[in-house]
Amino acid sequence: MNAPVLPPKLPGVANKLKSTRKAGKLVNEYWEMVWRAKEEGKLVCWYEGSAINPFLEAADIVWVHGEAYSAMLAARHQEGPAQAAAEARGYMQELCSYARTHLGCAVSNQRNRNDADAGFTDIPEDDDIAARLPAPDMIISAYAYCSTGQQWDEMTSRLFGKKIPIFNVSIPWIWASGKDAGYCRGTEWEETSGYVARQLEDMVKFIEERTGKPYPWDRLRWLMSNVKRASELRLEAMDMCTATPAPASFFDWVVSIAPINQLPCNESIVDYFTSVRDEVAERVRTGEGAVPREKYRLFFDGIMNWNKVGWLAEKFARYDATVVAGRYTHMAFWQEPDLIDANNPVLGMAQNYLICPNNHSSPILVDLIMGLCSKYQVDGMVIHASRTCRAFTNPQFLIADAASKRLGIQTSMFEGDVVDESFYKDELVNTRVEAMLEAIDARRLSAA
Amino acid sequence: MTFSDTLARFSEVSADPLGYARAWKARTGRSVIGSFPMNFPSEMVHAAGALPLIIQEDDAPITVGHGLLYPFYCGYTRSAVDQAAKGDLAVLDAIMFGDHCVQLLGAADAVRVALPDTRVIFFQLISSMCDPWTFGRARESFQKLRTELEDFLEHPVEDAALVASIALFNHNRTLIRQLYTMRVEGRIVLTAAQMQSIVKSSMVMDKQEHTALLETLLAEAAASQPAKPGEGPIRVHLSGHFCQAPKPELLNMFEECGAVVVGDDLYHGFRYISTDVPEGIDPMDGLARWYMDRNTGVPCPTRVQNNVDWDAFLIEAMRKERAEGMIVLMAKFCEPHMYYYPEVKEAFERANVPHLLIETEHEGMALEYMRTRVESFLELVKRRRGVAQPAPVHPVEGEPA
Numbered sequence: 001m002n003a004p005v006l007p008p009k010l011p012g013v014a015n016k017l018k019s020t021r022k023a024g025k026l027v028n029e030y031w032e033m034v035w036r037a038k039e040e041g042k043l044v045c046w047y048e049g050s051a052i053n054p055f056l057e058a059a060d061i062v063w064v065h066g067e068a069y070s071a072m073l074a075a076r077h078q079e080g081p082a083q084a085a086a087e088a089r090g091y092m093q094e095l096c097s098y099a100r101t102h103l104g105c106a107v108s109n110q111r112n113r114n115d116a117d118a119g120f121t122d123i124p125e126d127d128d129i130a131a132r133l134p135a136p137d138m139i140i141s142a143y144a145y146c147s148t149g150q151q152w153d154e155m156t157s158r159l160f161g162k163k164i165p166i167f168n169v170s171i172p173w174i175w176a177s178g179k180d181a182g183y184c185r186g187t188e189w190e191e192t193s194g195y196v197a198r199q200l201e202d203m204v205k206f207i208e209e210r211t212g213k214p215y216p217w218d219r220l221r222w223l224m225s226n227v228k229r230a231s232e233l234r235l236e237a238m239d240m241c242t243a244t245p246a247p248a249s250f251f252d253w254v255v256s257i258a259p260i261n262q263l264p265c266n267e268s269i270v271d272y273f274t275s276v277r278d279e280v281a282e283r284v285r286t287g288e289g290a291v292p293r294e295k296y297r298l299f300f301d302g303i304m305n306w307n308k309v310g311w312l313a314e315k316f317a318r319y320d321a322t323v324v325a326g327r328y329t330h331m332a333f334w335q336e337p338d339l340i341d342a343n344n345p346v347l348g349m350a351q352n353y354l355i356c357p358n359n360h361s362s363p364i365l366v367d368l369i370m371g372l373c374s375k376y377q378v379d380g381m382v383i384h385a386s387r388t389c390r391a392f393t394n395p396q397f398l399i400a401d402a403a404s405k406r407l408g409i410q411t412s413m414f415e416g417d418v419v420d421e422s423f424y425k426d427e428l429v430n431t432r433v434e435a436m437l438e439a440i441d442a443r444r445l446s447a448a
Numbered sequence: 449m450t451f452s453d454t455l456a457r458f459s460e461v462s463a464d465p466l467g468y469a470r471a472w473k474a475r476t477g478r479s480v481i482g483s484f485p486m487n488f489p490s491e492m493v494h495a496a497g498a499l500p501l502i503i504q505e506d507d508a509p510i511t512v513g514h515g516l517l518y519p520f521y522c523g524y525t526r527s528a529v530d531q532a533a534k535g536d537l538a539v540l541d542a543i544m545f546g547d548h549c550v551q552l553l554g555a556a557d558a559v560r561v562a563l564p565d566t567r568v569i570f571f572q573l574i575s576s577m578c579d580p581w582t583f584g585r586a587r588e589s590f591q592k593l594r595t596e597l598e599d600f601l602e603h604p605v606e607d608a609a610l611v612a613s614i615a616l617f618n619h620n621r622t623l624i625r626q627l628y629t630m631r632v633e634g635r636i637v638l639t640a641a642q643m644q645s646i647v648k649s650s651m652v653m654d655k656q657e658h659t660a661l662l663e664t665l666l667a668e669a670a671a672s673q674p675a676k677p678g679e680g681p682i683r684v685h686l687s688g689h690f691c692q693a694p695k696p697e698l699l700n701m702f703e704e705c706g707a708v709v710v711g712d713d714l715y716h717g718f719r720y721i722s723t724d725v726p727e728g729i730d731p732m733d734g735l736a737r738w739y740m741d742r743n744t745g746v747p748c749p750t751r752v753q754n755n756v757d758w759d760a761f762l763i764e765a766m767r768k769e770r771a772e773g774m775i776v777l778m779a780k781f782c783e784p785h786m787y788y789y790p791e792v793k794e795a796f797e798r799a800n801v802p803h804l805l806i807e808t809e810h811e812g813m814a815l816e817y818m819r820t821r822v823e824s825f826l827e828l829v830k831r832r833r834g835v836a837q838p839a840p841v842h843p844v845e846g847e848p849a
Contacts, residue, residue, distance in 0.1 A: 089790045089794075090789055090790035090793050090794075091786065091787075091790060092786045092789075094520065094780070094781050094783075094786065095783060095786045095787065096783065099787075141576075141752075145550065145553070146550045147548050147549050147550045147553075147575065147750070147783070147784070148550055148783050148787075150575060150576065150752050151749065151750075151752060151783070151784055151787045151788075152787065153752070154752040154754070154787075155787050155788070155790075155791070157754060158754075158791055162754055166754060168576035168579060168752065170572075170574050170575070170576050170579075170585070172548075172571075172572040173548055173553060173570075173572055175570040175571070175572075177569070177570065177571070177596070195585075199581075202580075361553075361556075361557050361560075362557040362560070362561065385518060387520055390520075390521065390550050390551050390554060390783075391550050393518055393520075393554070394550070394551075394553060394554030394557060395554065395557055396518075397515060397516050397517065397558070398516075398557065398558065398561055
């Protein structure tokens with residue numbers, strides 16, 4: 001039998017921010033806290049979509065964000081058992097893979113519990129982290145834009161025999177109706193902001209019923225002051241990436257999603273983004289780039305492919321291409337800190353939930369993306385057509401069209417997925433990205 | 449008009465809904481307002497003097513629409529976008545909707561770009577059905593849609609006109625439900641494709657005209673001998689297929705294989721006509737009530753309602769219809785259906801009720817391959833006749849059954 005011929009392992013090219021290494025430690029500590037929750041007698045809430053975690057953290061409830069759990073499994077290449085469990089129950093591959101993976105965890109959880117009740121010994125091995133997800137004591141659904149989120153939560157509730165209390169927050173899509181419609185303005189914006197805020201107030205009552213205690217508003221105010229500051233620091237650092245070469249890339253901001261979106265909202269997230277901001281500033285001062293020989297600057301449209309974060313960071317760096325900004329990272333996650341009044345945070349929280357990167361229809365969304373492309377002076381746009389995340393793929397043809405017609409920049413689409421690796425075809429990505437970069441070269445030559 | 453002439457007219461309109469709309473518009477000179485499925489109250493548009501038309505999936509292969517929406521979307525959304533991009537929807541003066549399936553939102557955004565001269569009106573309906581504020585929010589959403597409609601048409605929708613439209617629509621639904629009852633009882637012979645054309649044409653035609661045809665059909669219906677249990681074709685319930693109508697050739701194939709469809713919960717079927725708008729109350733209250741009642745009447749996986757079970761509804765519906773098996777029609781890429789299907793599958797396995805899942809696609813359905821599966825399924829169901837069935841199985845929750 002011939003020995004397989006493996007490609008030589010090349011040294012890494014992507015010059016990642018050193019400060020983001022702390023994110024890994026913080027993330028691990030957070031998940032350890034989640035896995036210990038039942039031993040410590042804590043209530044556990046499952047939720048998807050909007051970052052309602054400060055509401056839960058304030059009430060000393062352990063929060064588990066479904067997408068984050070699925071992304072964590074995929075990033076560790078441990079999504080397989082959960083996806084297999086979901087498939088065995090009948091969830092089809094075309095279903096949102098975030099949901100499918102998370103529901104697979106729920107299926108495993110239920111199966112293991114039932115097996116244990118029956119005296120079976122088929123208990124998960126310690127390294128099966130899909131099965132370590134603690135069962136929920138409550139579910140809160142607060143999903144902007146994507147109908148799948150609410151249905152996913154409903155099915156989770158049914159998987160647990162409808163015995164888990166569930167609360168739904170309805171977050172309407174901003175359709176941009178009326179002459180005064182726009183980003184964070186207009187009658188529609190004001191009306192929906194108030195509607196969501198009122199539901200959040202009711203959600204707090206639901207939390208009080210679960211804990212049996214008055215809601216600790218002071219603690220929420222303190223947590224939100226940290227969120228606001230962390231968000232300001234993050235945006236400040238992002239703004240510095242207009243420099244050439246860009247000191248940080250889209251992939252650094254992907255790694256920094258967990259600290260802003262789901263980690264405990266204490267001083268550690270402020271410290272984290274202070275370090276990131278300082279390192280980015282230092283790189284700007286010394287002219288150090290996220291990609292050593294930055295030749296191209298790209299925009300990334302679409303959600304992250306969590307199986308391939310490091311892989312894609314390295315791939316683009318090898319093409320001397322800095323992916324300098326993206327819809328996922330630069331239009332989401334407490335993106336408008338100025339709207340948050342830490343002393344009276346509910347309305348601002350509602351408004352930040354409303355401006356998730358998909359919750360504005362194309363007239364507003366496309367304008368925002370074109371604005372980012374101009375701000376970061378990109379040469380091209382790479383579009384990740386995430387097979388099972390239609391929330392992100394919905395406007396992509398309209399975005400590509402606008403990029404070409406309004407900005408005259410190249411675009412390139414590739415198919416992949418959020419956490420199902422089987423949809424990703426590496427050679428297709430290579431071919432399409434190379435074609436786009438060649439087109440950029442040709443345009444530069446003709447302009448010279 | 450004879451029984452068969454009436455059915456032929458329904459079938460003709462079903463096959464070319466936009467052709468009907470163009471002719472109606474030319475004849476009346478009035479506006480045609482399209483809507484996306486499944487919960488927009490067309491009564492409002494009718495009361496405004498316009499023709500409400502629920503936009504239908506077209507049989508044509510997707511071409512231009514490929515440039516606006518990916519191929520991994522359901523056939524309905526891709527077809528709607530394709531029709532818009534080709535200019536087929538130009539007959540519509542406006543499009544209105546309140547449902548927020550994520551694929552539909554993508555399609556609506558693309559349609560708005562493809563039809564810059566057509567006003568597209570949206571206000572999101574609440575889909576969480578048992579919150580204390582569901583009724584109020586549903587009413588508010590319908591009121592917003594009404595206000596925008598009035599703004600577009602530049603005249604008010606009078607309450608009295610809305611009350612009259614509600615009565616007309618209720619009457620139309622009642623007549624179609626009579627046909628359903630007669631079919632279950634074996635008092636009328638209607639193929640599944642014929643029943644579909646009756647419902648689908650109701651989504652398109654002037655309601656008064658459609659109602660008059662229904663009255664003719666009922667008057668002409670010749671009673672046929674009810675089939676005796678245990679004899680004749682296999683009694684089947686069809687489930688699923690929400691926004692788009694299953695292709696008639698698929699429905700015909702079921703019957704060719706030895707099935708008779710005795711009931712369904714298809715959108716182009718009983719789901720559409722299941723529920724009346726309460727009368728004798730404020731009409732906007734009535735519409736909001738109707739919206740909520742629909743989901744308790746025929747539960748829909750596009751809504752979330754923890755105290756209502758679609759699977760339990762299906763088992764009960766089949767009991768009433770004396771259906772022997774259920775064929776689930778799932779439109780490829782339909783996420784709400786994909787979410788709920790495991791619940792239905794497990795419930796049916798526990799109840800020991802046979803069912804067959806068929807996934808449908810906009811293009812390229814392998815009908816002969818499906819035929820083999822349907823024949824095998826019907827054969828299995830037939831062999832159960834007169835045979836005592838084992839007690840229902842209760843698999844461990846979460847285990848593959």
